Amino acid sequence: MARVHVIGAGLAGLSAAVELSGGWQVSLYEAAPQAGGRCRSYFDSALGMTIDNGNHLLLSGNHAALAYANKIGGADKLAGPDEAAFDFCDLARNRRWTLRPNAGKLPWWILVPDRRVPNTAGLDYLALVKLLFAKPDQLLRPFLGTGGIARDLWDPLFVSALNTDPAEASAALAGAIVRETFAEGGAACRPLVAVEGLSAAFVDPALEFLRNRGADVRFGAKLRAIQFAEGRATALDFGEDIVTLAEEDRVVLAVTAPVATALLPGLTAPDEFRAIVNAHFAYPAPKSLPLLTGVIGGASEWLFGFSDRLSVTISAAERFLATPREELAATVWAEVQAVAGFSAPLPAWQIIKEKRATFAATPQQDALRPGVETQWRNVFLAGDWTRTSLPATIEGAIRSGRRAAAAVDVTLSTGF
Structure with a gap:
């Protein structure tokens, strides 16, 4: 054979x-x-626990990844909300909201104020439709614009998906993400996290x-x-x-x-490659904290609330590669406390800088x-x-x- x-x-x-x-x-x-x-995953002696070398998120529309997890018997290790829901916290403006796309392909959720980003209108979401027709040589920023919805939604989503600043990122690759998730409706957008590593x-x-x-x-x-x-x-x-x-x-x-x-x-x-920085803190997530929170207006971008630790991911993170680890840990920990709603001294921490995490998209x-x-x-x-x-x-x-x-x-x- x-x-x-x-x-x-x-x-x-x-x-x-x-x-x-x-x-x-x-x-x-x-x-x-x-x-x-x-x-x-690996055992980190500084934290005294097993952590992931980088935080990763799946969506329910990631059919190949979910088929693989099911085939090998790992799908039961993935957890997430029962419906598509993305919690956000704006540190600069001290406000919170939850993005909640409806399950079907007809996106009526963009017409419902409490399902979309505050102070936005349904027409603001047409950028997703335009991305479906993006050409290979087009850049992402012109599709997203520079207004409030770009700051509060598009940039956090696409920077994390592409690990590249929208000013230089491929609109076609962003469109591919939209085609397989948002264009399929909320049923394809439910976030899933490997809660046991x-x-x-x-x-x-x-x-x-x-x-x-x-x-x-x-x-x-x-x-x-x-x-x-x-x-x-x-x-x-x-x-x-x-x-x-x-x-x-x-x-x-x-x-x-x-x-x-x-x-x-x-x-x-x-x-050409782009960096990702992950920060891990040996502090259990408060029960009121969602499993995943998007952070606006800070260094942090996504906060993962695990049962034994709090972890933060920063994509397209070249700007932090030269920042001393101690300084970055203190900055991120202050933001974690603000998002999670508690006050505590800096616990045991670990900063992981991946200089060549992904190719530049x-x-x-x-x-x-x-x-x-x-x-x-x-x-x-x-x-x-x-x-x-x-x-x-x-x-x-x-x-x-x-x-x-x-x-x-x-x-x-x-x-x-």
């Missing part, structure tokens, strides 16, 4: 391996000592799933080079171990864009994203940086893995 060698155990690689493990022999290689890539929902069940199906999973296996001959990959060089590829073997390269371009001569891929970088196939007939690509039509999200990563697996299936089934 053919063997498929999946390089990289982030969500893209795990997704590909899970899809392929039902019909082919699978070997999964990961350079790090653990799986998950940028979407994983990202690994519990997306990583650990996948590894168990693969091992139960006979997959060979290897950690600490860094691919150093790929050998090529006659239009195909012939061997994988892991340093002390070289894996020779049989004619029928296939390779799914599910690594980061910089690693992929180093391994595959001539590969074009995104080469600009029109120029989007145009550099490669498809699944490569110039080598037995090598396929997966990763949120490949051409998924989405920005770098969990949904995009898992979708890329599924597409790579489908391409492998075709070539193995047809013999090409």
Whole structure:
């Protein structure tokens, strides 16, 4: 039987391996000592608890991610409100509101004042419709404008989704998000959070799933080079171990864009990246605090209220990379208290700065994203940086893995 060698155990690689493990022999290689890539949990000694290396949010319209979670048995680790609801707190103006899209596709919610952003009208939401027709070379800011609704809603939503400032972000990628969520109605917009950690929902069940199906999973296996001959990959060089590829073997390269371009001569891929900063505090969320709160008018952007900690995410966070960690922790903690409505000394904290968290979701970088196939007939690509039509999200990563697996299936089934 053919063997498929999946390089990289982030969500893209795990997704590909899970899809392929039902019909082919699978070997999964990961350079790090653990799986998950940028979407994983770890025990943090400073906090004395397990946290995620970055906070991530799913929406109920993320069908590939939810299908993956269901398949591996991790879906029960996701939690959220029964209906689409996004709580916001404006620190500068001391006001709060909840955005509540209705479940159906007909968006009557924009006509109901207590379901939309205060001091906005239904016509203000037409930006979503216009984004559906955005062209690949168009920037996002002209669609959103610079008025109150941009500040209070569009910027927080799209900066977090694209991890790129709207002034330089791709309108087409933003439109893809709208097409699969808001355009489908509130039933596709319900927020979901991995309340027991990202690994519990997306990583650990996948590894168990693969091992139960006979997959060979290897950690600490860094691919150093790929050998090529006659239009195909012939061997994988892991340093002390070289894996020779049989004619029928296939390779799914599910690594980061910089690693992929180093391994595959001539590969074009995104080469600009944007940062994300996450702040974690060992302080249980007050019972009155929603699981997720958008923060307006501060450094913080989204506050996650977990049972054992409070966590904040800041996207497109280049402006904070040079800020001392202690200073940033104090600033964010003050904002957390204001949003959550309590006063307490700064608890144990952790600041995680990911300088190259995602590719820059600009029109120029989007145009550099490669498809699944490569110039080598037995090598396929997966990763949120490949051409998924989405920005770098969990949904995009898992979708890329599924597409790579489908391409492998075709070539193995047809013999090409």
